[in-house]
Amino acid sequence: MSSSGSNPTALEDIYRFLHMNPELSFQEHNTAALVEAELRELGFDVLTGIGTTGVVGVLRNGDGPTVLLRADMDALPVAEQTGLEYASNTLGNDQDGNEVPVMHACGHDMHVTCLIGAARHLSQDRGSWSGTLEILFQPAEELGAGARAMAEDSLFKRIPRPAVVLGQHVSPLPAGVVAIQPGLAFAAADGIRITFHGRGGHGSRPETTVDPIVMAAATVLRLQTVVSREIAATESLVLTIGSLHAGTKNNIIPDTAELLISMRSFDTDVRDRAITAIRRIAVGESRAAGAPQEAAVDVYESFPCVVNEPAAAERTRASLIEHFGPGAVITSGAVTGSEDIGVLADAAGAACSFWLLGGSDPALFASATTVEETIRIVNQQPSNHSPTYAPVIQPTLDNGVAALAAAARGWLARPTDA
Numbered sequence: 001m002s003s004s005g006s007n008p009t010a011l012e013d014i015y016r017f018l019h020m021n022p023e024l025s026f027q028e029h030n031t032a033a034l035v036e037a038e039l040r041e042l043g044f045d046v047l048t049g050i051g052t053t054g055v056v057g058v059l060r061n062g063d064g065p066t067v068l069l070r071a072d073m074d075a076l077p078v079a080e081q082t083g084l085e086y087a088s089n090t091l092g093n094d095q096d097g098n099e100v101p102v103m104h105a106c107g108h109d110m111h112v113t114c115l116i117g118a119a120r121h122l123s124q125d126r127g128s129w130s131g132t133l134e135i136l137f138q139p140a141e142e143l144g145a146g147a148r149a150m151a152e153d154s155l156f157k158r159i160p161r162p163a164v165v166l167g168q169h170v171s172p173l174p175a176g177v178v179a180i181q182p183g184l185a186f187a188a189a190d191g192i193r194i195t196f197h198g199r200g201g202h203g204s205r206p207e208t209t210v211d212p213i214v215m216a217a218a219t220v221l222r223l224q225t226v227v228s229r230e231i232a233a234t235e236s237l238v239l240t241i242g243s244l245h246a247g248t249k250n251n252i253i254p255d256t257a258e259l260l261i262s263m264r265s266f267d268t269d270v271r272d273r274a275i276t277a278i279r280r281i282a283v284g285e286s287r288a289a290g291a292p293q294e295a296a297v298d299v300y301e302s303f304p305c306v307v308n309e310p311a312a313a314e315r316t317r318a319s320l321i322e323h324f325g326p327g328a329v330i331t332s333g334a335v336t337g338s339e340d341i342g343v344l345a346d347a348a349g350a351a352c353s354f355w356l357l358g359g360s361d362p363a364l365f366a367s368a369t370t371v372e373e374t375i376r377i378v379n380q381q382p383s384n385h386s387p388t389y390a391p392v393i394q395p396t397l398d399n400g401v402a403a404l405a406a407a408a409r410g411w412l413a414r415p416t417d418a
């Protein structure tokens with residue numbers, strides 16, 4: 001085995017390469033080829049092309065539990081503004097064929113690199129554990145579709161069913177800190193499209209038209225009342241309208257207008273009530289305007305909540321504490337971010353343990369002496385999906401490799417147990 005395989009500098013080079021060469025959801029072909037080559041060199045049995053670009057390596061190493069470690073590979077249509085020397089200036093084509101900038105704005109390049117590091121570490125140290133290790137790289141987390149695509153491509157008929165699915169997400173917490181929340185950990189997310197159908201015409205003669213822009217504008221404001229007037233103070237919901245598109249020119253009233261909503265919820269009843277309210281408001285607005293056709297409301301993507309099975313989370317937390325120390329392993333509380341890793345765990349009938357990995361420069365927190373001050377500084381950092389978001393490479397990378405390896409060892413057998 002080459003000594004460069006365990007060289008941390010090489011991992012940093014892989015990270016920079018991935019960061020400079022991001023690929024959109026379901027287009028992760030080069031990333032998949034890179035991880036495939038790496039897993040083959042390490043001696044894994046490798047399956048490729050699962051659910052389009054998914055890759056899984058299986059390493060059978062004696063008796064013991066089967067443990068699956070997962071990373072997501074996709075990037076986002078964001079123009080990078082970090083100013084880093086390894087910033088992306090890649091362009092890609094989105095699902096509609098539009099040319100868009102592409103950036104690893106969610107840090108999935110860090111997830112891939114950390115998982116390569118953990119695969120190297122565990123495969124090169126296979127005398128210290130016993131069991132079956134599965135290393136999985138999934139496409140299209142950002143669409144909430146990649147985990148499902150792999151599961152529906154007979155994933156768990158082709159590899160042994162794991163006892164646990166382990167994974168992590170880099171976050172603006174300080175590098176050196178990891179956060180795991182037992183129970184409900186990440187919100188459910190829904191992508192909802194509202195299309196208003198009006199009747200277009202000349203901007204100078206609005207009386208001959210039904211203006212979908214006015215319907216859309218009224219709906220944007222009215223939707224603010226879903227959270228404030230229809231959801232109890234003791235319940236939670238986030239409803240963000242992230243996209244509003246209509247028209248091409250100032251003097252043309254268009255035929256249609258489209259709103260895209262991101263909704264986050266922790267409870268199916270709250271979710272269902274909110275979707276009913278969105279439908280009622282959009283349809284009501286189109287009727288009030290005398291639209292020739294009712295507004296269409298379409299839930300086009302859905303992520304279920306991530307639930308860290310409590311006993312599994314406790315076991316993973318103990319492994320993380322053993323490596324990082326008790327002060328570095330915190331409880332995050334449930335967060336409004338969403339993830340599709342739970343789909344893999346559900347499909348396998350496995351427990352799920354998913355944690356947040358700190359990625360902000362620890363020097364930024366030097367002045368913080370209390371948890372409140374640390375949180376205040378975390379909240380000042382760019383969040384994932386921002387054009388200025390990027391974790392510091394170190395110590396984030398070393399910590400991410402160590403966290404995955406430690407968590408896996410907490411589930412795998414020791415050779416003497418086997």
Ligand SMILES: [Zn+2]
Nearest residue numbers: 106142384385
């Ligand atoms: Zn993301």
Ligand SMILES: [Zn+2]
Nearest residue numbers: 106108141169
């Ligand atoms: Zn992400």
